[in-house]
Amino acid sequence: MQPPSPGSGDDREMSRVRIIKAAAEIAAEQGFEGTTISKVTKRSGLPASSVYWFFRDKDHLLAEVVRHSFEQWIAAEPRWERDPRDERSLAEGLRAILSRSTRGLPGAPDFLRIGHMLLLESREAEARQYFLATRDAVASSIAAWFTSYFSTELRARRPELAMDLARIVIASTDGLFLAHQIDEAGDPDDFITIIVAIVEQAVAG
Secondary structure (H helix, E strand, O other): OOOOOOOOOOHHHHHHHHHHHHHHHHHHHHHHHHHHHHHHHHHHHOHHHHHHHHHHHHHHHHHHHHHHHHHHHHHHHOOOOHHHHHHHHHHHHHHHHHHHHHHHHOOOHHHHHHHHHHHHOOOOOOOHHHHHHHHHHHHHHHHHHHHHHHHEEEEEHHHHHHHHHHHHHHHHHHHHHHHHHEEEEEEEHHHHHHHHHHHHHHOOO
């Protein structure tokens, strides 16, 4: 039986976002196991019936937390899309994108924080599967961006290179994200310089 509606229109969406934000805060503080529907209702100020109106269970709720955070984050991030008129070198283009994307890491987007937590726990949760799918999609976009700079000969000779570089970029930003959670990270410009140098060396090799 469907629980009673928490409202309609804008009120309903506001309630949904309140629940998602409350769940994100609790998951960040107490992990997957520590996140319960009762804690979410207390933090959000909404009854359990409202939570179950929008979400099947805790797993579904945390998957929506990851999805909601990822959509907000990706909307503010520079696109891994190369304008055909862009005449910058690969190094210049990469530096420009990373200079913008790394600035948002200290804010610890919920999808990164919760996603990494679920990966480390090896938990087969819906949120984990969504997080892995978003990483695959981002990796494909980055790989396509790298490929746009490659000559036909390089693409044929090293077909795996673009995806390898995409994984290096993602792994490196994962490390920078974790460094921000542990302590104050170093100068992001130094980090970007290192990544650009690695990429240039890999392409030249």
